[in-house]
Amino acid sequence: MAVMGIRWLAQLEDTLAPYPMAYPALVLAALVLVAWLANFITKRILLAGLHRVIERFSGPERDTRQSLRVIARLANIVPSVVLAAGLSIVPELPPGLVAGLKALCHAWTVLTIALAMSHALDAFNDFYERRADARNKPIKGYLQVAKIVVFVVAGLSIVAVLVGVELLHLITGLGAATAVFMLIFQDTILSLVASVQISGDGRVRIGDWIEMPSQNADGDVIDIALHTVTVQNWDKTVTTIPTKKLVTESFKNWRGMQEAGGxxxxxxxxxxxxxxxFVDAQGLQRLSQFALLDDYLAGKQQELQRWNAQVAQAHPEPVNARRLxxxxxxxxxxxxxxxxxxxxxxxxxxxxxxxxxxxxxxxxxxxxxxxxxxxxxxxxxxxxxxxxxxxxxxxxxxxxxxxxxxxxxxxxxxxxxx
Structure with a gap:
């Protein structure tokens, strides 16, 4: 069967020989089709089956969405692996183009793994928060630091792959310039860290009503950028808040009120x-006209009568009686x-x-x-x-x-x- 396939490809190549680049283009299209089929089979068949298996063994009370998000992210690696492995068999492609496309595939793989690790950390945090002592010992902050480390390493790896150098050499070269970069881009780095934290825990979203008296802000969030968060106040003025202020200073977010529905x-x-x-007989007659008070007055009078009957045996004076x-x-x-x-x-x-x-x-x-x-x-x-x-x-x-x-x-x- 394999021999027949090789002969058929050879015949096809001979047939398309008068048309330059036709055969390589056809092989490249076939490679893209194979990558798409691999992605389709992984997502629609394997992942769907795995979804049903996990739900069956986890039970209806367990939330399996985070675990499935991790698996779905890892499934995105399949087409990039197929493309990276198949580019070598495409004839007549320039070596530089092949190397560049493979680098892009590898960079995509690294980014996908980093996103999957981020979802895995979220799933671990959800699992940890089910514990009884999770409220007293939260680990979300530590996991956010781990996310930052993962994405920094992933970013350096992607740059190393695209540039074509060793990751260790890239880190060594950046080490000497780190202090200078931190001094020059101090505000940008702080804003970046704040943006990651804000987007990670969802403390502020576009459309939220926030109140921050220290910045004269009281209105809806209309934009979230790297350095600033823009708030349109109720008087239609606009206030820009430095992103890092939403991490270092306190503010009130009314989203919880809106989501609660009251x-x-x-x-x-x-x-x-x-x-x-005290209510006298004439006042009691007037109050009895209120329909809302029918049950209250009836129950209260019975309660007072029982109480006063017990007290009257020892202290019959009216001052000792309870009254409305x-x-x-x-x-x-x-x-x-x-x-x-x-x-x-x-x-x-x-x-x-x-x-x-x-x-x-x-x-x-x-x-x-x-x-x-x-x-x-x-x-x-x-x-x-x-x-x-x-x-x-x-x-x-x-x-x-x-x-x-x-x-x-x-x-x-x-x-x-x-």
Whole structure:
């Protein structure tokens, strides 16, 4: 069979002899076709089969994407190896061209191996982070240093292959100029390291909303370059931040809020402490008209009746009895109101809590998250909530405190009218 193939190639070469470079071009095209077939078989058949085998033995709960990325990267070596091995059999190609194409194939192989090692380090970091003590002993920083070393060595190897010198000789020649290069390109090197770190851990991406008061930046990231990160502020001005600042200084990235799907409301209503009182029978009748408070009032009255029945046996005086307060009832109403509000994210933290009193009044803090992270929708939802709460306060006999308030005068007027 091999003899027949050789004879057929010889006949083909004789047939194409009148056409210069036709036979070499045909052989080169066949070589490229073989490399493509090798890549197709590796990717679509072998890699797909290996994917199914790994998923079967790993189980559905294990994430095998990182491992498959390593294998997929290594699979890219196959066509370059085929081309490098087959270039020697292509007739009439200039030796210089053959050497240059082989160097490119070898450089591609080195780059592919470096990328595969980078994915392998990522897979190792994912595996390590599943450990219980990974939070206290992270190794991501060390792995990023290892990535830098891998890519530096790969870059030097590629340069050595393309230039045609030994890697050791190239490193020796660069050693003497390293100090000079570091002095001249100090900012570039720092920016390069920062860019690698930023892209590696994904701390900043284009489209992120970041806030960095030290650089007067508060807006969306619109560009990430080697030396600068450009931020378009909300007032439409543009701020450029040195890339290294995002590594050496602190900043706030709002991407987590956007990905979580809820934006926090944390605001207090300052109440006049003089308006806090027990709920009498007339007040209880008025509060019973609130549909939201039906279950709360029923449950609270049963609880107070049981408590007061036990206390009354030893201390029948009314001062020892527990009673509803307008502030406690209002706090329960606010929580129930937020629980029924479709614009509030019900799967996130929701609190209505009383804070320590201040000279400006008694703070009642509302802590919750809106169902939409869009700025306009968030502000509209927050405003609607506090519009309603401020308007409904008088129904509970409560007053808002403010420094220029005339609440004391109104209170005195009410007492005179009574």
């Amino acid at each position: 934006r926090r409301i944390k605001r207090s209503i300052y109440l006049d402490q003089h308006s806090v009182r 307060t307008n502030l406690g009832t209002f706090r329960a109403y606010v929580e129930l109101y937020l629980r029924r509000n479709a614009e509030i994210h019900q799967d996130m933290t929701l609190l209505v809590r009383q804070m320590a009193p201040t000279p400006q009044g008694l703070p009642l803090e509302i802590y919750c998250f809106t169902a939409s992270t869009a700025w306009a929708k968030y502000e509209a939802t927050q405003s609607d909530v506090f519009d309603h709460l401020l308007a409904i306060l008088p129904e509970f006999g409560l007053n808002v405190f403010q420094e220029s308030s005339d609440a004391m005068l109104m209170r005195a007027r009410e007492l005179r009218e009574k």
